[in-house]
Amino acid sequence: xxMTMRVSLPGYDALTDGTIDHYxxxxxxxxxxxxxxxxxxxxxxxxxxxxxxxxxxxxxxSMVWINNGxxxxxxxxNDAGAAFSASxxxxxxxxxxxxxxxGTYTYNYFIFYDQGTQL
Amino acid sequence: MTYKIAVSKSNIDVGTATSPNSFNYSSDYNTLKxxxxxxxxxxxxxxxxxxTTxxxxxxxxxxxxxxFAFSVxxxxxSVYYPYGYVNVGAGVTEKTSVAAGTSDIxxxxxxxxxxxxxVFGTVTFFLKIFRNNxxx
Amino acid sequence: MTQLxxxxxxxxxxxxxxxxxxxxxxFDSTLNTFKIIGTxxxxxxVTSGNLGxxxxxxxxxxxxxxxxxIRMHSDRAIAPTGRQDVSGDSGYVFQSIAADGSSVYxxxxxxxxxxxxxxxxxxxxxxxxxxx
Numbered sequence: 001x002x003m004t005m006r007v008s009l010p011g012y013d014a015l016t017d018g019t020i021d022h023y024x025x026x027x028x029x030x031x032x033x034x035x036x037x038x039x040x041x042x043x044x045x046x047x048x049x050x051x052x053x054x055x056x057x058x059x060x061x062s063m064v065w066i067n068n069g070x071x072x073x074x075x076x077x078n079d080a081g082a083a084f085s086a087s088x089x090x091x092x093x094x095x096x097x098x099x100x101x102x103g104t105y106t107y108n109y110f111i112f113y114d115q116g117t118q119l
Numbered sequence: 120m121t122y123k124i125a126v127s128k129s130n131i132d133v134g135t136a137t138s139p140n141s142f143n144y145s146s147d148y149n150t151l152k153x154x155x156x157x158x159x160x161x162x163x164x165x166x167x168x169x170x171t172t173x174x175x176x177x178x179x180x181x182x183x184x185x186x187f188a189f190s191v192x193x194x195x196x197s198v199y200y201p202y203g204y205v206n207v208g209a210g211v212t213e214k215t216s217v218a219a220g221t222s223d224i225x226x227x228x229x230x231x232x233x234x235x236x237x238v239f240g241t242v243t244f245f246l247k248i249f250r251n252n253x254x255x
Numbered sequence: 256m257t258q259l260x261x262x263x264x265x266x267x268x269x270x271x272x273x274x275x276x277x278x279x280x281x282f283d284s285t286l287n288t289f290k291i292i293g294t295x296x297x298x299x300x301v302t303s304g305n306l307g308x309x310x311x312x313x314x315x316x317x318x319x320x321x322x323x324x325i326r327m328h329s330d331r332a333i334a335p336t337g338r339q340d341v342s343g344d345s346g347y348v349f350q351s352i353a354a355d356g357s358s359v360y361x362x363x364x365x366x367x368x369x370x371x372x373x374x375x376x377x378x379x380x381x382x383x384x385x386x387x
Binding site: 126128139140142143144145148149150151184186187189202203205214215216217218219220225229251253254255 | 260282284285286287288289290291292294296323324325326330331332333334335336337338340341342376378380383384
């Protein structure tokens, strides 16, 4: 007998609801939850990259935010050359944070076990 | 009576914790759930001073616009750029963007020759598609 | 004895060695599951040919980590690009998304539409803050 695990979100009936987005866990098929490997903060000065080791051996899913005076901005793209300029790169061992704006900023990051380039 | 499942982090009392940061899992909170991945390579060339734009799509057929995540490899070995890639280099500018519709995800690659002759470029997008509906 | 819940991906024996590898699992109660603590949306306008900000209160009582998407008309929704000059389908640019203790901010570069302000449907996901 196939086994599964379903956990619905508040207000939804786990026995009848057919919308996967109404569940936090819906294991009938591979609806995979993102699992944290590490989180943290890094102070990155202009021109000096900040390197975070993950050593997973593959490219992981990650998310980074920059603290810009109390506002948390999602880091997207390789923002080289813009007035407020920051970017990130990954390889199979590291997440590297770049600050190409003057000064020093705090970067807040999550690195996940889940792969960024494969299922 | 409301029922839920909650798993607290180490040394935290699951019966009294309230912050999401206190739990490894709580059914009070939705999760990002991914179910599919894809990749697509786009290549282009541009003669000075022109821009070439290339598009590609990956189908998802969810019937709604989903949450997605992606990274870009610009052909320079082992480095990947989460959530986009822009290169302002010597003689060339490259830009990428990704957009989602109700049935597909569309990838865009611009390459601009800012110097002379002809420039060539290739980028590979790696995509994760989630079940989560943006509601857009 | 340590108690835990693990749900493996299809084809993986959760009780075997493969079932201890995080990347083989849908869910593992020993690992933090990335949580969505809120979502929201707002419809706003940005003056034609301008960089503008559309904001919405998030009412979360903290500064969340956010990302999101914007959509104009029935075009495809785009993710933030980090720049003013990288457009999606229809020439508009979603430069950035950010949040503070009260609101979420969408910074958009609206193309010149002949003097007509661009109307954007913006939505965000707010996640648990990545603070140690």
